Amino acid sequence: MHTTHLTDGDWVVEATGLTKRFGDRLAVDGVDLRVARGSAFGFLGPNGAGKTTMIRMLLGLTPATAGSMRLLGRPVPDERTAALAHVGAIVEEPSFHGHLTGRENLAVAAACRAPEAHARIDPALDRMGLLDRADDRVRTYSMGMRQRLGIARCLLADPVLLILDEPTNGLDPAGILEFRAFVHDFVAEGRTVFLSSHLLDEVEKICDSVAIVDRGRIRTQGPIAAVSAGARPRVLIACDDNAAASALLAADPAVAHVQAADGGLSVELVDRDDAAVADLNRLLVDASIAVHRLEPARVSLEERFLEVTTQLGVPT
Amino acid sequence: MNIRMIRADLLRLRKHRGLFWWSIVLTSGAVAAFYGIALGFHLHDPAQYGPAGGVENLRRGLWVLSMVGGVGAAIVGATAGTADTSSGVFRDLVVTGRSRVGLFAARAAGAVAFWVPLAVAAYATLMVLTFALAAGTATPTLAAIAKDGGWVVAVTTVTLLAGLGVSATIGSRGISIGVLLGWQLAVSQVLENVHVLGVTREALLTAAASRLEPFTGDAVVVPMSAAAAVVAMAGWALLPLVAGAWRTRARDA
Numbered sequence: 252m253h254t255t256h257l258t259d260g261d262w263v264v265e266a267t268g269l270t271k272r273f274g275d276r277l278a279v280d281g282v283d284l285r286v287a288r289g290s291a292f293g294f295l296g297p298n299g300a301g302k303t304t305m306i307r308m309l310l311g312l313t314p315a316t317a318g319s320m321r322l323l324g325r326p327v328p329d330e331r332t333a334a335l336a337h338v339g340a341i342v343e344e345p346s347f348h349g350h351l352t353g354r355e356n357l358a359v360a361a362a363c364r365a366p367e368a369h370a371r372i373d374p375a376l377d378r379m380g381l382l383d384r385a386d387d388r389v390r391t392y393s394m395g396m397r398q399r400l401g402i403a404r405c406l407l408a409d410p411v412l413l414i415l416d417e418p419t420n421g422l423d424p425a426g427i428l429e430f431r432a433f434v435h436d437f438v439a440e441g442r443t444v445f446l447s448s449h450l451l452d453e454v455e456k457i458c459d460s461v462a463i464v465d466r467g468r469i470r471t472q473g474p475i476a477a478v479s480a481g482a483r484p485r486v487l488i489a490c491d492d493n494a495a496a497s498a499l500l501a502a503d504p505a506v507a508h509v510q511a512a513d514g515g516l517s518v519e520l521v522d523r524d525d526a527a528v529a530d531l532n533r534l535l536v537d538a539s540i541a542v543h544r545l546e547p548a549r550v551s552l553e554e555r556f557l558e559v560t561t562q563l564g565v566p567t
Numbered sequence: 568m569n570i571r572m573i574r575a576d577l578l579r580l581r582k583h584r585g586l587f588w589w590s591i592v593l594t595s596g597a598v599a600a601f602y603g604i605a606l607g608f609h610l611h612d613p614a615q616y617g618p619a620g621g622v623e624n625l626r627r628g629l630w631v632l633s634m635v636g637g638v639g640a641a642i643v644g645a646t647a648g649t650a651d652t653s654s655g656v657f658r659d660l661v662v663t664g665r666s667r668v669g670l671f672a673a674r675a676a677g678a679v680a681f682w683v684p685l686a687v688a689a690y691a692t693l694m695v696l697t698f699a700l701a702a703g704t705a706t707p708t709l710a711a712i713a714k715d716g717g718w719v720v721a722v723t724t725v726t727l728l729a730g731l732g733v734s735a736t737i738g739s740r741g742i743s744i745g746v747l748l749g750w751q752l753a754v755s756q757v758l759e760n761v762h763v764l765g766v767t768r769e770a771l772l773t774a775a776a777s778r779l780e781p782f783t784g785d786a787v788v789v790p791m792s793a794a795a796a797v798v799a800m801a802g803w804a805l806l807p808l809v810a811g812a813w814r815t816r817a818r819d820a
Contacts, residue, residue: 310662312820335664342662346655350583359656362575363663363670369571404659 261288262321263412263443264309269318271304271467278304280467281318286445288411291438293454293475294447295552296464297560302447303343305464306416310340323411336365339405340414344421345397349390353381353400356389360404368407375403379433394421402433413437416447431457451553461552463559470559479555483507484523486531489515489544496540500531517548572669576677579650586646590682593639594632594689601631602696620700622707626782628693629715633722633776636689638748640682640723644730645743647678648811652738658820671815675731675808682727686720714781722776725804726751729772732807736814759788766791775799 264286271279279301286292296302307313309320311331320327322334347356354372361368376382379399384392392400398418405413419427434444434457448454454461455475462472471478490496493516500518501509505527508519520527528545535542581587605619605627617623651657651674660670694716698706707715726747734743755773758764768774774789778796791799 307820311664312658312661332664332666335662338662338664340659340662342658344655346659348579348650348654348656351579355578355582359575359579360659360663362569362571363660363665366571408663 262286263288263323264292264445265321266305266309267319269305269308269320270316271301271308271313272316278467279308279315282464282467282469284462284469284472286443287460288443289438289441290460291434291444291446291458293458293461294445294464295451295454295461295556296449298449300449300464300560301467302449302464303416304467306340306342306414306445306447310335310338310342310414312342337408337411338414339402339408339410339412340416341398341401341405341418342414342416344417345401345404347389347397347400350388352386352388353392353396353403354385356400357404357407361407364407371407371409375406376400378406379403395423395426398422398426398430410442412443412445414445414447417449418446419448419450419453427453451556455552463556465560471555475552479552483558484520485548486518486520486528487512487515487544487546487548488518488531488535488542490535491541491543495538496535499534499538499540503531503534505530515544569673572665572673573676573680576647576673577680580643580647580677580681583646583650586643590639590643590685593642594636594685595692597635598628598632598689598693598696601628602693602700606700618700618702618704620697620702620706621704622697622711623704624700625693625697625707625715628697629719629780632689632693633719634752636686636719636723637726637751639685640727641730641744641747641751643682644678644727644732645734645740645747647674647681648731648734648743649738649740650674652735652818653740657818661820667816667818667820668812671735671812674735675728675811678727678731679724682724683720686723687716690716690719711781718776718779718781721800722779725772725776725800728804729807732809732811735811736807738814738818769795770799770802772800772803775803 262285264284266282266284269279269282269284270277282305294302294305304313308315309322309327311328314328323337325334327334348359351359353376357372357375358369361372373382376385379402381396381399381403384396389397389400398421419430422430434446437444446454446458458475460472460474461478463470463478488496493511497509497511497516500506500516505521505524506518507521510517518531532542532545602619605616605624608616609619651660651670661667694712730743730747733747734740737743737746751773755771759768759771759774761768768789769791771789774791775796777787778789778791779793779800
C-alpha cells in the first residue's frame, strides 16, 4: 500500500479479511482493501476473479462468510442503511422496469431514498443527457442509455461513493469516452468512484489507484504507477545472434525469463538492479555477441496485470 | 416502508398495461359478461329465465366475481410479488439501504392499493346491474349491499395477498399462479368434501370464504364458527406474507 499516510476518516471502503464461500468454493479469500476518499479506484481482475462478489458483500446484497467491512466509515451490515444512503451503485448491469419511463423508474428508486431525492430526478436525467427521452419507456432505450440511466439513478443519492461494476459493458467507443468524462467530473466534485472492470485500458485511463484481484484474492494494490512499477523489470536487447544470446541469458541467475520481441529479446530480470543490466551486457560482449541496443522497457499496467493474474499454481 | 414507496409500487402496477386491463376484464368484465348472458337468457325466454338483476341473481353474480376476480387477484398478487426480482430491480432497491422487509411490505401495500379499487369498481358494476336489471323484483338492502361488498373484496384481497406471498417465496410468477389457482379451484374444492379430514378442513380458504358468504340459508360444506372462518382467512393472508418477507430478507440480491 502506498497510501498509509491517510487517516481513518479518509477511507470510503475498508475491508478486512473479507471472505465469501459458496459451498466448497472460495469466491473471496480474506480480502483486505482500502479505498481512499475522492479518488477513482479501479478494481481490476479477470472474469470470475471475485470482483462482483466482493461488491455484493460491500453493498449487503449477499452476506460475507467472514471478515469485516466499513463503508464511509460505518460498519456494515450493522449500519448499512446509514452508509448506503450516500452510496450509488450499479452491480453487473443496471436493471429497470421496462414498462415504465426513465423518469418513472427514477421515481421508484427515489421513493426508497431520502425525500430530497425526488427533486434530483430531472437534474440527474439532464446531466446524463436523457431529459429528452425521460418520458419514453425504458424498453425502448439502447444499452448506452440504460447505462446512463443507471448512473442517473445513482446520482439520486447525491453519492459520496459510486460503485460501478463493469460500467462500460455494451457501450460503443463514444459512450466509453463519455463515461470517462463523467467519472472525471465526479471525482472533481469530490466523489469517490469505485470502478470494477476486467478492461485494463479503461482502468488505466480513468483511475488513480488500483487493486488487482485474482481467484478471490487481492494480488496487489496502490497507485497505478506504483503497481506498474512493482512488476519485474525488463530490458530490451537487440544483438546480432538472438539464439545464442537467448541461451546465454536464460542461464544467468539474474534473469527470470527471456523471450523474442520486436526482432530482439525481451529479458525479464529477477530484481531491479542496474548492475545486473551491465553484467548482462558484459556477458554478451564476452561471448562475442554484438549488442546494438539495450534499454529498459516501460512496464504497463497490462503487463503487471498479466504477471499477477497468470501465476497459476504459484503460492502467494 | 413509507407512503412514497407504496405509491411507487402502485405506479409500477398501474402502468403495467397488460396487468391493468386483464384485471379489469377479470373483475368488472366478468360481472358485465355474467349479467349480459343472464339478460340474454331472460330476453330470449322470460318465462323460463327471470330478470337478470335483483336479489335472485345477486348471489350468482357475487359467486362469479369472487371466483373470476379471485383468478385476477392471484395474477396481480403473483405479479406484484415477483416484479422486482424478475426485472432485476430488487438489487437496485436493496442497495439504497432500505430494509428488505420494508421493500416487501411496500410491495404488499401497493398491491392492495392497486387491487381494492378494481374490486370495488367491479362490485359497483354488479350493484348497478342488479338494480338496473331488477325489472321490479326485490333488490338488496343497504346493509346487504355493504355486507356483500365487504365479503367479496375481502375474499379476493386475501387471494391477492396469498398470491403475493407465495410468489415472493417461490420466486416464480407462473408457478405461483398455477399452484394457487390449482389449489383454490380444484384441490381445495375436493378436500372440502373429504369428510374424514374433519375440522382440518376449516383451514381451507374456500371453506372459510363459504362460511362467511353473506347469504343466509345456504348450506355450507364445512360447518364452522364465523370466528374460525375469520382466523382461517387471516391465516391465508398472513402466513404467505410472512414466508414471502422471510424469503425476501434471506434472498441473495
